[in-house]
Amino acid sequence: DAGITQSPRHKVTETGTPVTLRCHQTENHRYMYWYRQDPGHGLRLIHYSYGVKDTDKGEVSDGYSVSRSKTEDFLLTLESATSSQTSVYFCAISPRELKGTDTQYFGPGTRLTVL
């Protein structure tokens, strides 16, 4: 398994509270991604990073921000959590250095509940 950890694994918070989720990798991969998983929607891309300090928005980025100050860490922040952000959040990494290595490997997920 790819060396990806996510923390926390479970979190319950209240509406309006800021929340930060952490993704940590030990693979030194350049590309990192944040997805959310909701029933009936599969996984949807929130933000992604293609290098340190290089990030961009995905399909469902409203209400989320990210930061990547080190290769190994990619942080997802909900500035003011809302109930619609209750979801399971997955981090993924990809080497994408050589042809044929455009595969994403996923972390174990963080289950976030916003009350």
Place this chain on the structure above:
Amino acid sequence: AQSVTQPDIHITVSEGASLELRCNYSYGATPYLFWYVQSPGQGLQLLLKYFSGDTLVQGIKGFEAEFKRSQSSFNLRKPSVHWSDAAEYFCAVGEPGGYNKLIFGAGTRLAVHP
């Protein structure tokens, strides 16, 4: 816009029966194609992938998938299902030459009867 459709939300098969999970995509060119499996409470595990070349690809756990350009499909198959295959299966497309952002289908939940 790019999209992935998995027409079957739930499928139930008997152990030992064959399986085919459908995946259709909408994309301007030939995308990268993936199948992932997710067991309850777990992350996603890559089953197989198609980038180019032979349109029949073999994956782990005895799964295979066939890319059919004319039908914009990438269906997943297994000749004999085991009870441990019960899980949710996701088809995804990626963009060659881009940032490899993935677009996922909504998933197919597979139940296996003994």
